[in-house]
Amino acid sequence: MPEYTLNVNNKDYKIDVDPQMPLLWAIRDFVGLKGTKFGCGIAQCGACTVHLEGTPIRSCSFPVAAAAGKKITTIEGISENIDHAVQKAWIEMQVPQCGYCQSGQIMSAVALLKNKPHPTDADIDAAMQGNLCRCGTYQRIRSAIHRAAELV
């Protein structure tokens, strides 16, 4: 199997895996970062969202070979002390319930705010539609994104 270098959160990891293995499993089971979650495997739920060169992607459906050498950011990489504006807003608004989808929600929200520092509700709908939450925290996600826009 080929060896790839994955740059995750500004750190290089050499891994030896099937090129078709989705980036998600490389991150979870080879790099060892468990914050990125598996939900569906077909890019429908967004629990696996990470940034590739700053753009949100669904890592469950993205082959590891295509991510090699590029800058990957996971939930663990957005702050060291849980103090990114989005995280602060998430805590202030008490967004998570079970919390399982929230890494993906936060990664989508971080990308949204980078592109649109003051998103409208329609912007939020468009950017966050790909992230399912079975607990139904959507109303708080919306409030928290607006709050994070104030905190940035």
Added chain:
Amino acid sequence: MEQVLSKIDRRKFLKFSGITGAGFIIGLSLKSKAGTASVAKAGDVAPYGLTPFVMIEKNGTITIFNPKPEMGQGTFQSIPSLIAEELEVPLTGVTIQQTGGEKRFGPGQSAGGSSSVRGSYFQLRKVGASAKEMLVMAAANQWKVPVGECYAEDAKVFHKPSGKSIGYGDLAEAAAKLEVPKDPKLKDPKDFKLLGKDIQRPDIPLKSSGRAVFGIDVEVPGMVYASIAHSPVFGAKLVSYDDSVAKKVKGVIGVEKCQRIFGPYTYDCIAVIGENYWAALQGRKALSIKWDDQGNDKFNSKDYTQYLHDLSKQDGAIDKEEGNFDKAYSEAPVKLDSFYETPVVSHSPIEPMNCVASWTDGNKLEIWASTQVPGGIMGEFTKKYNIPEENLTIHTMFSGGAFGRRLYTDFVDEAVQLSKAIGKPVKVLWTREDDTEQGPFRPMTFSALKAGLSADGKALAFQHKVISPTIRYSKNYDKTKTDGTMTEGISDQKYEFPNMKNLYVNADFHIPVAAWRAVTSTTLAFAHESFIDEMAVKANKDPMEFRLGLLTKDSDTKTVLQKLKEVSNWDKPLPAGWGRGVAQYEFFAGLAGYVIEVSKKGNGVNIEKAYAVIDLGTVVNPDMVKAQVEGAAVMALTAAIKSGITFENGQTVQKNYNTNQLVRINEMPPVEVHILANGGPKIKGVGEPGLPPFAPALCNAIYAATGKRIRKLPFDIHNV
């Protein structure tokens, strides 16, 4: 705040529980009868006479043991705060330890039925209060001052006149030697610092940073991964399989047969074991399996729907009878007769089913699982595998959603079987397709409703007949009797009908079904409260006033409706093209109601606003309650307008979230939650009551806006 993931350090625990003086452990005495549990401390009763809830070490470390699994409903905050409030310790300064089904932690190590807080509210406060009184007494003794001059705050005892203080850790040894107070004084609610307040949940920073550890995240040394092929057709038998290609997949290390055991069903399945999950999954896809469907591939939803319709013609077993329904109905000048249908739905928590099991030394077992029932796993697996309780260690992980699915242990047993077979720790991980295809599911219920009204619109006779399969798997199940699980709530509504006869008809079903958040009330409330609305229309009355007219006596239901009327400005006219609907439902878990406003949009409607009222009596964390109701509204909306699960060729049509769709952020209406909590001894549940009344309130609003009566879920909200 630290999430402790390792098992309790047994040596440390035994040291503290075995020797008074080395620390202070306090909890509930198991010797007392249920419901009258008395507080006891370690050393009083040994070895299993105590359910410890608090441990205070000499270095000041305070551990609260939490028997209620955290699955999003907030028990990681609500349960420890019951103790912390009375103990006078800040929640941020304690370690919360989820228990793992150990007998010493007592019965009730499970979460379900919206029961966690209401079942623990007074008991756990008493534990905290007893501990505090003993610590205060220990300080007073040490200082040789009257106990009345001392008080506790922030994990310390203070001497008021001198201002000196001493930490709980320094008092632990002495406190442990004191008598446990028989009747500790509980705090006046007006002095509460935690209870009844919007306290932030300690798990939320963990869950906002990827640091919370769920079952799926567990890794143990030497662990291998399993992906398991189950038959997509329910009731198929395994004929043969060819694993030669699977075994050639790089990273695949073996193929094992195992069984999925759910209720009365045992299904053969094939597990592919890999060095990593991806390898196991690729190997599984390379299996060639021959199943004998045994005719079950003929099963489909269309035929089953017809079967339920046919069954609805049966008389059924009486669930509850008052007055003489048959006579009153036949003589009523105005009659109403409607039939309601609901779908099968899935739980679909975003964390798929998974479990790590490690079987060692012939009879030792360790389990890591996202589960609602650590206590159940302990009871079931020690018995099934004939191992002593002390040889089974269960780690209760954060659950990535549960909604009833994780009350069941089929996926745990798969991991145990595989670890036992191969002698290594095994992580079983279901795919989303496995989760969607295999169930268990919430069954459908069909409802035949009848009402008789007087010419001036008075309700004279009412009947709700339920036709459904049952989620109760019991060898002694009697089909000729009613089944309270499947008629949940229909005979307990507070509406006053002079003549009522509710009925149940049981249907056969060979597909695994299960409790789902708010259980059967989620379908029955739709039929019941939509039909009440139909009666109001027939009587030519306002739906709110019609309901209140059926509630002449004081009741919580009446209070909820009055509150809904107030907060929704029910009497205020709406813009043209809008409509509002109301519904409430009381059942075992509690009581809530909604007023929902919709506006016409094309051929469908847009939900403008949902006003919710939940009746609690006593509330521990209002913000968390609001979150639970907001979430229940979303889950109810999904069940009302998305496909649900249908069957063709003996299997589910839906396989993943692309076809088994859930409501997304753009579809969520604004939900405004009001809590009725005037204190007192009454405590009702939080997690479930927000679900059942949502769909009928929505459909009643749609009728008000469009004149279209929806009697079948799911429906297309864009084309009603």
